[in-house]
Amino acid sequence: MSTTISNTIETLLKNKRYSSLRDVLSTMNEADIAALFAEIKEDSLPLLFRLLPKDLAADTFALMDTDGQELLIRGFSDNEIKEVFDELYVDDAADIVEEMPANVVKRILKNTDPEMRQMINEILKYPEDSAGSLMTTDYISLRPKMTVSDAIKRIRRTINDAETIYTCYITDDNRKLLGYLSVKNLLLAGPEEKICDIMDTTIICVHTLADKEDVAKDMNKYDFVTMPVVDDEGRLVGIVTFDDAIDVMQDEATEDIERMAAISPTEESYFKTSDFNHARNRILWLLILMLSAAITGGILTKYEDACSAIPLLVSFIPMLMSTGGNCGSQSSTMIIRGMSVDEIKLKDFFKVVFTELRISLIISVTLAVVNGIRIWIMEGDLKIAVVVSVSIIFIVIISQFIGCTLPMLAKRCRLDPAVMAAPLITTIVDAASILVYFSIATRFFNI
Amino acid sequence: MSTTISNTIETLLKNKRYSSLRDVLSTMNEADIAALFAEIKEDSLPLLFRLLPKDLAADTFALMDTDGQELLIRGFSDNEIKEVFDELYVDDAADIVEEMPANVVKRILKNTDPEMRQMINEILKYPEDSAGSLMTTDYISLRPKMTVSDAIKRIRRTINDAETIYTCYITDDNRKLLGYLSVKNLLLAGPEEKICDIMDTTIICVHTLADKEDVAKDMNKYDFVTMPVVDDEGRLVGIVTFDDAIDVMQDEATEDIERMAAISPTEESYFKTSDFNHARNRILWLLILMLSAAITGGILTKYEDACSAIPLLVSFIPMLMSTGGNCGSQSSTMIIRGMSVDEIKLKDFFKVVFTELRISLIISVTLAVVNGIRIWIMEGDLKIAVVVSVSIIFIVIISQFIGCTLPMLAKRCRLDPAVMAAPLITTIVDAASILVYFSIATRFFNI
Numbered sequence: 087m088s089t090t091i092s093n094t095i096e097t098l099l100k101n102k103r104y105s106s107l108r109d110v111l112s113t114m115n116e117a118d119i120a121a122l123f124a125e126i127k128e129d130s131l132p133l134l135f136r137l138l139p140k141d142l143a144a145d146t147f148a149l150m151d152t153d154g155q156e157l158l159i160r161g162f163s164d165n166e167i168k169e170v171f172d173e174l175y176v177d178d179a180a181d182i183v184e185e186m187p188a189n190v191v192k193r194i195l196k197n198t199d200p201e202m203r204q205m206i207n208e209i210l211k212y213p214e215d216s217a218g219s220l221m222t223t224d225y226i227s228l229r230p231k232m233t234v235s236d237a238i239k240r241i242r243r244t245i246n247d248a249e250t251i252y253t254c255y256i257t258d259d260n261r262k263l264l265g266y267l268s269v270k271n272l273l274l275a276g277p278e279e280k281i282c283d284i285m286d287t288t289i290i291c292v293h294t295l296a297d298k299e300d301v302a303k304d305m306n307k308y309d310f311v312t313m314p315v316v317d318d319e320g321r322l323v324g325i326v327t328f329d330d331a332i333d334v335m336q337d338e339a340t341e342d343i344e345r346m347a348a349i350s351p352t353e354e355s356y357f358k359t360s361d362f363n364h365a366r367n368r369i370l371w372l373l374i375l376m377l378s379a380a381i382t383g384g385i386l387t388k389y390e391d392a393c394s395a396i397p398l399l400v401s402f403i404p405m406l407m408s409t410g411g412n413c414g415s416q417s418s419t420m421i422i423r424g425m426s427v428d429e430i431k432l433k434d435f436f437k438v439v440f441t442e443l444r445i446s447l448i449i450s451v452t453l454a455v456v457n458g459i460r461i462w463i464m465e466g467d468l469k470i471a472v473v474v475s476v477s478i479i480f481i482v483i484i485s486q487f488i489g490c491t492l493p494m495l496a497k498r499c500r501l502d503p504a505v506m507a508a509p510l511i512t513t514i515v516d517a518a519s520i521l522v523y524f525s526i527a528t529r530f531f532n533i
Numbered sequence: 534m535s536t537t538i539s540n541t542i543e544t545l546l547k548n549k550r551y552s553s554l555r556d557v558l559s560t561m562n563e564a565d566i567a568a569l570f571a572e573i574k575e576d577s578l579p580l581l582f583r584l585l586p587k588d589l590a591a592d593t594f595a596l597m598d599t600d601g602q603e604l605l606i607r608g609f610s611d612n613e614i615k616e617v618f619d620e621l622y623v624d625d626a627a628d629i630v631e632e633m634p635a636n637v638v639k640r641i642l643k644n645t646d647p648e649m650r651q652m653i654n655e656i657l658k659y660p661e662d663s664a665g666s667l668m669t670t671d672y673i674s675l676r677p678k679m680t681v682s683d684a685i686k687r688i689r690r691t692i693n694d695a696e697t698i699y700t701c702y703i704t705d706d707n708r709k710l711l712g713y714l715s716v717k718n719l720l721l722a723g724p725e726e727k728i729c730d731i732m733d734t735t736i737i738c739v740h741t742l743a744d745k746e747d748v749a750k751d752m753n754k755y756d757f758v759t760m761p762v763v764d765d766e767g768r769l770v771g772i773v774t775f776d777d778a779i780d781v782m783q784d785e786a787t788e789d790i791e792r793m794a795a796i797s798p799t800e801e802s803y804f805k806t807s808d809f810n811h812a813r814n815r816i817l818w819l820l821i822l823m824l825s826a827a828i829t830g831g832i833l834t835k836y837e838d839a840c841s842a843i844p845l846l847v848s849f850i851p852m853l854m855s856t857g858g859n860c861g862s863q864s865s866t867m868i869i870r871g872m873s874v875d876e877i878k879l880k881d882f883f884k885v886v887f888t889e890l891r892i893s894l895i896i897s898v899t900l901a902v903v904n905g906i907r908i909w910i911m912e913g914d915l916k917i918a919v920v921v922s923v924s925i926i927f928i929v930i931i932s933q934f935i936g937c938t939l940p941m942l943a944k945r946c947r948l949d950p951a952v953m954a955a956p957l958i959t960t961i962v963d964a965a966s967i968l969v970y971f972s973i974a975t976r977f978f979n980i
Contacts, residue, residue: 238720404833405823408822408826408829415956448809
């Protein structure tokens with residue numbers, strides 16, 4: 087569907103059918119228009135943007151990528167900047183300001199109204215990963231003594247176009263958070279009821295400096311559409327909305343996945359990252375792992391004599407290393423993901439180790455039997471088959487042990503468990519596998 | 534904080550201070566109570582649950598784990614079942630019914646009111662991963678001809694305790710979806726305005742059979758708190774709420790991560806899965822990868838003569854295999870994650886291949902230089918250093934090419950790209966690395 091509309095728009099644009107273009111754009115959702123804007127030619131962007139109705143323009147602007155936003159702002163008159171920014175949610179405006187170069191920021195702040203400017207600055211002063219930087223200061227606050235009909239009047243009077251209401255927050259004269267009230271309960275209450283009698287006082291909130299990942303987790307745990315953010319004195323300073331929490335959770339999952347593949351995570355998307363930055367994000371770990379693998383190579387040279395005595399031994403090295411590596415990375419992946427969704431906690435250490443031990447017994451024996459039979463049949467050498475199978479049993483057990491303990495130890499040392507993922511585990515397990523294999527083989531064959 | 538409260542509750546329970554217990558529990562949030570219930574001894578669960586106020590009891594029940602729910606239901610009187618289930622959201626009730634054994638389901642359906650029973654059955658008839666199975670049939674529907682004050686009256690009359698309103702949906706007499714209206718716009722409108730004049734008719738909805746992952750993605754894209762679900766005739770049959778969408782996104786990320794570590798994904802949590810099932814989820818891929826690695830071993834035996842001629846060659850095998858494997862898995866991880874968050878599309882195939890090619894040039898030369906110098910210094914053998922470094926250049930380029938193309942080819946063949954993740958890529962790349970290394974070495978040394 088999206089493709090058809092973008093073709094239509096390109097054709098209308100080429101034929102200069104601006105009034106039809108405006109009509110077509112007005113039927114579209116802002117997220118779809120933003121996606122369309124990312125695909126069309128840059129020079130038609132300002133024209134198309136100016137065809138949008140005012141409120142749709144601001145909503146679309148908030149969803150565009152940084153490059154497109156900058157392009158538009160550079161072409162905007164001061165008045166256009168004011169029009170767009172006054173319609174934005176404060177948190178979106180702050181996000182945009184954060185991404186723009188200094189001269190653009192100056193023009194934006196000069197042309198927004200003082201209240202908006204102050205709110206943007208308020209949000210920008212918080213550290214990058216904090217609840218404060220994620221929140222919006224657009225929220226509805228009510229006083230406990232108000233009646234329901236006062237409250238509705240206040241909402242009608244103070245709410246602006248940009249805001250959406252899910253939950254109203256009740257504060258005292260010092261902005262201290264006292265309770266909350268869902269819009270549903272507001273609608274259900276009689277007009278003369280007092281807010282303090284119908285509000286919910288079980289307050290769950292986060293501090294401005296709370297880690298944004300924890301905020302998102304809490305919102306998911308409590309199924310909150312908005313989470314109130316308070317300062318040291320318990321004063322309400324903003325709310326985090328569910329859409330930002332979802333983005334944080336997605337970004338965290340991406341970060342975990344990248345770290346688990348030995349890539350330094352970035353906030354940029356794949357195509358926005360330069361080749362040089364892509365290379366830099368990957369090369370550090372590659373170097374570390376490459377040099378560590380050289381240690382495994384060193385161990386291997388110690389067993390040169392064994393390799394020359396029974397050359398067939400060498401051919402099982404890739405299989406043993408790969409099996410050990412895969413078992414270790416399976417275990418570490420289960421534990422890392424379990425910890426990041428809070429299913430596995432540090433206090434479960436021994437429970438996890440014993441679980442993995444039991445699993446490794448089942449897996450190791452199965453793999454040993456299958457592989458032993460295969461080698462016996464294909465190579466016709468029962469002794470080699472036994473040595474390789476016994477090695478597999480030890481390698482699988484050791485690998486799973488390393489795979490499950492290292493991420494938990496990393497967490498214990500306040501490191502991100504995801505650094506103990508597949509690549510590092512594999513390198514450690516590789517060395518262990520070679521040692522185990524040749525210790526068993528040299529003893530068995532007396533070489 | 535959570536820990537302190539759980540200690541308090543245990544002590545109160547031991548001292549039989551039931552009225553204080555009820556007071557303490559009433560101050561808590563349902564998600565925290567459910568977390569507490571998962572930790573306390575099973576035999577005190579029914580008692581504690583019965584101390585909860587009625588609406589908090591239902592909310593808590595919905596958030597408990599399946600084992601706890603089953604335990605409670607088995608101890609419930611028919612009347613208690615009715616009380617709890619009548620308070621639940623329909624989608625939660627359907628989820629619970631889906632997880633229970635047949636005899637418990639029978640008791641539940643017998644004791645819920647006919648309307649609820651019908652709605653549960655409605656949801657259960659949809660396939661497991663569809664929008665229909667995820668939706669709730671608790672939603673507010675209005676008619677276009679209503680005035681705002683009629684609408685508010687209707688909402689007050691029809692809304693039940695369980696429901697929350699974010700967006701009202703407007704349908705005609707045949708339940709066909711005509712538009713929507715946010716609660717905010719309902720509050721802002723004058724009492725005599727007609728719904729059809731203030732509703733938004735830009736309808737974005739999903740089909741009952743849409744994949745739940747796509748539904749979650751759309752809700753994230755459009756920042757929707759609820760997504761309407763329609764049938765073949767465009768009739769509104771339910772809505773998906775943001776909390777379920779977040780859970781779907783988290784589960785999908787977990788599934789991706791597990792698949793990328795060669796584990797068959799399950800819906801169960803780590804500790805709820807039996808050892809046997811854990812082993813089964815991991816063993817299939819381990820067997821496949823183990824047998825594939827045997828091929829690499831086979832290739833290695835072809836170069837037995839070269840190994841005997843220059844034994845030092847063997848010691849670089851782990852390093853070359855590990856570097857190739859890591860480069861391949863870095864590329865595949867970037868591409869798989871990029872595709873799963875829709876940043877990379879199939880039509881970007883050549884763009885991706887060329888990007889990875891440029892990145893691989895930077896990486897390969899860097900690694901080759903570092904490694905060449907290290908070998909030259911440590912082994913004092915310039916020829917070996919050159920052979921290994923040239924091999925690294927080819928291995929890195931080939932690995933990244935394999936790593937970026939296979940996931941996209943998998944997607945092209947309608948497979949999950951995540952199956953082409955690290956473990957499989959590594960196995961393929963291992964064989965390629967050995968081939969490249971020994972081809973270069975045998976040619977260079979003429980052996």
